[in-house]
Amino acid sequence: MQTSTRDRIVVATARLLQRQGYVGTGIKQIATESQATLGSIYHFFPGGKEAVAVAAIRHGEQEFAALLKEALDSEPDPADAVVSCTRQLAAGLKESGWVDGCPVTAAALETLGADSELQKACADALNGWERLVRDKLLGCGFPAGDARELATTVISAIEGAEVTAQVNRSEEPLLAAGRQLARLVRSYGIDPPRR
Amino acid sequence: MQTSTRDRIVVATARLLQRQGYVGTGIKQIATESQATLGSIYHFFPGGKEAVAVAAIRHGEQEFAALLKEALDSEPDPADAVVSCTRQLAAGLKESGWVDGCPVTAAALETLGADSELQKACADALNGWERLVRDKLLGCGFPAGDARELATTVISAIEGAEVTAQVNRSEEPLLAAGRQLARLVRSYGIDPPRR
């Protein structure tokens, strides 16, 4: 078989969660979209809808982490890296017709009340991304405190700018955020490592 | 009567949308929470669930706009104003047990696909808030281009930081964003108006 049924379920769910959130995504829709059946879904995920969603969120986390890591590695200067990252996100968002936003935000906001496994998976995702940015900053010589605070802000701002871009169906908010974040990073006056 | 039935419906719906999004909020739950009945809801809002949601989003927009305006007016320096704003948001968020986040984000993310009235209401909200920030910056002597780009970024970052704060159940992301945004604003080196 080309791709395993389990993988098809996870990938399809990730995209659905990204577009319509947790509550808005039905198990039967997942079945249709992933070309699986209810039987298969409950076979691989005895935990039901939430278990599928947790796996999908983790998948989305890794996908975005790969994109982020690539952007961070491709530019020695962290400020340039942030700009590159927002540019890529803006392009992807536009290409999808403004529907494929952050893979966890929508699901995260709906599951805040109860402290479910799903909510933890979302928190893990955000924190993992933040760590990638922080490590980059540390590697560039930023002090630990500044690196931590900057990293949180960068991820938060990108997150928020993506939502704004989606709602306005425009790349501008993301690109503006990229430029301003770059300015903020540079304001610390730390030279990028020469190589 | 103390508060009109219509107002009770709108206010209750606004809080529910903020906490559980559009899809996650049921008409019957709105009825229970607002101490109204289905008959009343459909009487005041013949458009059904979406019409109620649109009214609620507009209510949420005004509520947050008031908070934002107060923060902006209380501090002559826009950088200080941003910090004050994030501080207030962080306090409110913590007090609510991390559930009362941005009144429009959750609903906005779920209704991105179809271009509904609801989606437009969410876009209007974000743009309205951005305009408040922009006007403050313009009033402080920022050039039009910088003011626009900064304002978008400030709103986006606050938006994103609020989500991050909710997911991590911590005030830190919001406070960090406030400090970093203040630094960014100050980096333009424009003196606040003396008065």
Next chain:
DNA sequence: ACAGCTCTAGAACGAACGCTCTACCCAATT
């Protein structure tokens, strides 16, 4: 007294929800 109106009340409808259940297919093992 009565008609006319706004607003309240909730039973009832079809559709969709998450989930359980039984039946079946088919390759590997005995």
Next chain:
DNA sequence: AATTGGGTAGAGCGTTCGTTCTAGAGCTGT
């Protein structure tokens, strides 16, 4: 050849969804 078990298939369960509908309560103007 028979058996086992992972995986597929979907009918059907009870519940909840958004909406519609009829009935009546409370008030105003004639």
